[in-house]
Amino acid sequence: MSNQSTLADDDLFGEAAAEMREEVEGHLDDARAALPDADAVWDVEADNVLGVLNTLRSALDVGDAAEHLRQAKKTFIVGQRADAFDDPEDLKAEIEELEGLVTSIEDAEDLAGDLTGTVPEIRSLLQEAANAADGGAAEADGDAEA
Template sequence: MSQSTLDNDELFGEAANEMREDVEASLDDARAALPDGDAVWETEADNVLGVLNGLRSALDVEDAQSDLRDAKKWFTMGQRADAFDDAEDLEESIEEVEALIETIEEAHDQVGDLTATIPDLRGTLDDAADAGTDADDADTEADADAEEAEAE
């Protein structure tokens, strides 16, 4: 083998190691960008809508998605170049972070639906209570009128 071939093999090995490090670093960044358990559990809101808005904000995974995308990009490049001797651990880590993000996104969507529904529900319940009060007032007036008519 010529010196040039040895240098190219050595350079490829270095590049493969750097690619693995990039994948691992992006996965670490993605994990770090995931919401903290306390952030989705604790709240300081005054009402349900405040709780839901805070929870929805806590469930934001945009940064984690971006970091996961970088990890997948470098992983795909390394895989296609056959640069990784053992890529199973990286693939498992990517799948794990991806599944976590999907779960959090589903929760985010559900909270978003509730956030949109709760104000409407409150309005409907208030309207129903007002209608019930109006009906009770009308019944009370009708009863009073009937008693007054009987008294005459």
């Protein structure tokens, strides 16, 4: 009876392992599908640089991709620790590749956000400098006339 029970347990474990692999792969597919559209990141229409940066920042939002990736990693870690995968290296490589892409996109989004705050400051400072130069030039003209 225990030999029969062991065979049934092995079958159940094999089934569970296959389901875990399918779950990881499903989350990875969902994560890829939730990534930003390449054309939305590249083709930006706006009236000025600030509009371009805001559009780009929005286009770089990874949305649900990060959460799907997180779920894939959680399931993978459990399956790996249970030694449930025949070949975990291919799943691990897919997870790492997608994780690198999501991180790069998030970094680019942060940079666009930083520039969104910096560019208006620079414009304001440049306008102040130009006004000061115009004021100084007008003052110099006034001194020359006197």
